[in-house]
Amino acid sequence: MKKARVIYNPTSGKEALKSNLADILDILETAGYEASAFATTPTPFSAREEARRVGESGFDLIVAAGGDGTINEVVNGIAPLEKRPMMAIIPGGTTNDYARALKIPRGNIKAAAEVILKNQTVRMDIGKASENYFINIAAGGHLTELTYEVPSELKSVFGYLAYLAKGAELLPRIKPIDMHFEFDEGEYHGNASMFFLGLTNSVGGFEQIAPDAKLDDGKFSLIIVKTANILEIAHLVALMLNKGKHIHDDRLIYTKTSHLNVWTENNSQPLMINLDGEYGGDAPMRFENLHQHIEFLANLDKIPNNAVMGDLDRLNEVSEEFIREVEKLQDEDIDGDGTIGE
Template sequence: MKRRKKKARVIYNPTSGQEIIKKNIADILDILEGFGYETSAFQTTPEKDSAKNEARRAGQAGFELIVAAGGDGTINEVVNGIAPLKHRPRLAIIPTGTTNDFARALKVPRGNPLEAAHLIGKHQTIHMDIGKAYEDSYFINIAAAGSLTELTYSVPSQLKTTFGYLAYLAKGVELLPRVSNVPVKIRHDHGEFEGDVSMIFVALTNSVGGFEQLAPDAKLDDGMFTLILVKTANMIEIVHLIRLMIQGGKHIDDRRIEYIKTNELTITPLSDQRMMINLDGEYGGDAPIHLENLKNHIEFFANTDEIADEAISLDEAELKALAEKFANEVEDLEQYEEASDEA
């Protein structure tokens, strides 16, 4: 009896990465078919929530795998589409965006869509934490607030596409003189912080804005955010903190930083000044806001051979279960190939 092929849906942004995905979509479909998936594709449109709505539809239709091909924004939309579902498909990513923070964290090849697609054939996955904000918004990398986070709203899309992360850096330098402190109250697992901050970062991974040391000890699957509060608006001090960060994450011990691990938190402004919340690089609403870490919520394909052991919190029993799961999947694939040869 011939086994039913698993179904995969590729959701791709045709304009991401100078349209590189459009040139490779046929080969990507062939690669997935070779891995035993009945594969189809959906090209996103400028319509609001295009990728999100298609991801939800595919998840509800029983697709076992969704491949998000595009930048961090496309991946965020796909996650928002399936995160509320009771039964969620696996996710794989093909990064073609500007900074590709999530791909950096998962060690997915960047700039080479076919190599990223081949990673799925390694059968290596992580049950990733994701963040929940408000009632129906989710994020996969970072929630942030403060003066410097405004740069993601003010860099024109065309400039991002043409110059990539250099555009963010240039805009960040321009904004540095305008950094200011704002009074906030932040409740977290270990108590409460009340005081003035210039920036707030709530990180799920160690890769933010192209830097991989903002939260150097972040784990991808432990159910904890890394909450970072910058308690200075002095430009010279901020530049010094950035230098410490680049030098191996030394900023976390500085007196001008609060560095906290927490499963959930609430951010409340203590002034009339508007505090916009940035979710994965885009405007996600205004504070006050409650953020919750959903532990192991979505299974992502990743290059676990390249991810540092410290970034994954698996015990011996979990490692054994993963090994057994991998062996079963390889057996399923071999049986499928045998059935195909006989047919």
């Protein structure tokens, strides 16, 4: 009999995963697996170490049950292995970008687990950054560094980018950084306020950031924002919210690439790298796309939009609040140069 291990965060989703664990195990047994479970602990990298041990023990399937952080840890545990078990996801967090990408229902743990019964899979690309792996995004620059100052409870409600609605007052602190990039189609050397390297099209619930992203083509979606002007950045965000029209704007570079090298010339100005929403080290750094590296069970059938798009009313509220904040900044931009407060 095939073996499956559920690695779950017992505190995720108000302990909903813990209370539904028996149903998850029953579904796995119905799918033909000898199933067992492991509850993560406060010990650092608890999920990662368990995933590595399970993978080395020859398990056929690991079910990562929790938020994107739990999924990231499990991926980091098995990605270095030569023989990797298949993965399934049961979302228990709030943003759940990866569940959106795989069309896994959110808010219903049993329905998410039942996707396993369909036995539909996709081999997903995984990102590698030095010795770390990421499943959704890598980013760097002052714009992304603002995430570290936003309270975690706000990020959990609004997602990765929606904190901009709260963080609009921090935008004047954005300065250009002399960055250097090498990617498949060429290179860029010059000022930039941020770069973004995506594997899926969903970041914090917004599905317009990389609107043409593919899950398994061996390519990242690379965005380099060249401007550091507050109002121009705000305009780019507005274009993004308007059906992803930002990708055609000449104030940024938008391209596909299988690798990226990034560094700065000024060592006194460190470039912090954000991997899946957490600090992942400083540049210089090389990113590689590991093509179809891990096989995931996914819901390949069409499902209702409300199961995959998140709270659209909330996203609209955030967008409108951001626009209002930008309008206030515009009123304060007396010189018209986008350098408020300098």
